[in-house]
Amino acid sequence: MQTHILIALLAGIAVAPAGAATSLDSEISARAQATAPQVIAWRRQIHADPELSNEEEHTAALVAGELRNLGMEVQTGIAHHGVVGLLRGGKPGGVVALRADMDALPVEEATGLPFASHKTVQLGSHVVHVAHACGHDAHTAMLLGAAAVLTQMRQRIPGSVKFIFQPAEEDHPANDGGARLMIARGALANPAPTAIFGLHVRPGTPGTIYYTSGATMAGSDDISIVLTGKQTHGAMPWAGIDTITLSAQIIEALNGISSRQLDPSAGPNVITIATLRGSERSNIIPETVSLGGVLRTLNTAARDSALVRIRRTVTDLADSWGAKAGLSPDDEPYPVTFNDPTLTARMLPALARAAGGESRLVSSPPVMASEDFAFYQQKIPGVYFFLGISPDGVSMDETPPNHSPYFTVNEAALAVGVKAHVTVALNYLEQEARRR
Numbered sequence: 001m002q003t004h005i006l007i008a009l010l011a012g013i014a015v016a017p018a019g020a021a022t023s024l025d026s027e028i029s030a031r032a033q034a035t036a037p038q039v040i041a042w043r044r045q046i047h048a049d050p051e052l053s054n055e056e057e058h059t060a061a062l063v064a065g066e067l068r069n070l071g072m073e074v075q076t077g078i079a080h081h082g083v084v085g086l087l088r089g090g091k092p093g094g095v096v097a098l099r100a101d102m103d104a105l106p107v108e109e110a111t112g113l114p115f116a117s118h119k120t121v122q123l124g125s126h127v128v129h130v131a132h133a134c135g136h137d138a139h140t141a142m143l144l145g146a147a148a149v150l151t152q153m154r155q156r157i158p159g160s161v162k163f164i165f166q167p168a169e170e171d172h173p174a175n176d177g178g179a180r181l182m183i184a185r186g187a188l189a190n191p192a193p194t195a196i197f198g199l200h201v202r203p204g205t206p207g208t209i210y211y212t213s214g215a216t217m218a219g220s221d222d223i224s225i226v227l228t229g230k231q232t233h234g235a236m237p238w239a240g241i242d243t244i245t246l247s248a249q250i251i252e253a254l255n256g257i258s259s260r261q262l263d264p265s266a267g268p269n270v271i272t273i274a275t276l277r278g279s280e281r282s283n284i285i286p287e288t289v290s291l292g293g294v295l296r297t298l299n300t301a302a303r304d305s306a307l308v309r310i311r312r313t314v315t316d317l318a319d320s321w322g323a324k325a326g327l328s329p330d331d332e333p334y335p336v337t338f339n340d341p342t343l344t345a346r347m348l349p350a351l352a353r354a355a356g357g358e359s360r361l362v363s364s365p366p367v368m369a370s371e372d373f374a375f376y377q378q379k380i381p382g383v384y385f386f387l388g389i390s391p392d393g394v395s396m397d398e399t400p401p402n403h404s405p406y407f408t409v410n411e412a413a414l415a416v417g418v419k420a421h422v423t424v425a426l427n428y429l430e431q432e433a434r435r436r
């Protein structure tokens with residue numbers, strides 16, 4: 001045993017320098033590798049049977065069955081199809097939560113994998129293809145793997161681990177589901193965790209862990225605009241109020257807010273108009289036009305400033321045409337996914353060891369996509385990190401991104417995800433036990 005480890009043990013503080021593997025890490029690594037074939041099998045089973053948000057019946061049944069096989073206390077049917085497992089460790093201590101999301105997307109898979117999805121379902125008035133194009137199949141399988149490993153190590157766990165398998169991450173929280181509803185239905189109570197961790201797969205070096213301290217994913221507000229003018233024949237625009245040309249001017253002006261009106265040093269932001277609904281005929285300028293889009297920001301000040309400017313731009317331009325503009329605020333915006341800086345700093349050595357060394361733990365810029373993990377972080381400190389899953393020999397830039405029909409997960413990276421879950425949970429509970 002090295003002297004500094006002995007001194008650290010006697011002092012009851014962290015027993016390994018940052019990133020250096022301990023015998024416990026070696027044990028976790030061996031157990032995660034041993035679980036990997038099962039994790040891959042779970043992932044493929046879930047992948048071949050993807051389920052849209054709030055329809056995760058089969059996935060939830062698989063998860064609940066496996067957690068029961070491990071002897072856990074299991075709650076089902078939370079926020080529709082959510083599952084929560086509780087593992088009580090062999091020693092007294094605190095409570096930590098690990099979270100995975102389970103839902104798939106309305107995407108037609110084009111990966112050509114032997115276990116690719118060929119599933120279609122009814123969504124509203126039309127039939128859509130369904131696929132795990134965001135990797136939530138891998139998230140669910142990795143968390144099940146972590147549940148298996150931590151159960152094997154139960155006797156040495158000081159406290160309890162809560163496994164939160166969440167439905168409907170991809171759906172808007174206004175649609176009665178996801179993290180917000182899980183919290184409202186008690187996922188963070190009885191017992192109440194004091195920290196939560198989660199991970200997302202993304203293009204990147206397979207098995208490398210990417211993280212950001214502070215704002216790591218953007219807050220999101222839906223933008224919903226209705227313009228009302230005066231309907232007229234397409235050949236006589238002067239006889240009405242041209243809502244289509246007004247829409248074009250508004251889109252152009254909104255695109256200028258980020259680049260010309262907001263201070264770039266206050267953090268990145270994105271304003272996108274993605275839908276435009278007007279006339280059904282080429283010779284009718286419609287009475288009303290609906291525009292829909294999103295605002296993505298990394299802090300409240302930028303969000304508030306952008307919202308004021310969006311409203312001013314839309315109403316003033318409409319006014320100049322003699323049209324009316326209605327803007328509906330987003331009643332259920334996504335908060336910023338904010339990694340508590342103190343907790344992040346505390347967990348970095350554990351994440352580095354899980355990844356296999358400091359060179360495989362990479363600080364990366366924030367992502368402008370949003371994630372409903374943010375709702376848990378509004379209640380308790382949490383850290384959300386990323387796992388690289390690019391195919392072997394394919395660069396990050398050339399990897400099909402999440403939500404692409406070609407999105408795939410490099411299964412060799414899944415054992416690292418299992419290790420990361422296990423290592424942060426154990427490390428957090430051990431740190432808490434030393435603080436008591």
Ligand SMILES: [Zn+2]
Nearest residue numbers: 134170402403
């Ligand atoms: Zn997604």
Ligand SMILES: [Zn+2]
Nearest residue numbers: 134135136200
């Ligand atoms: Zn996702």
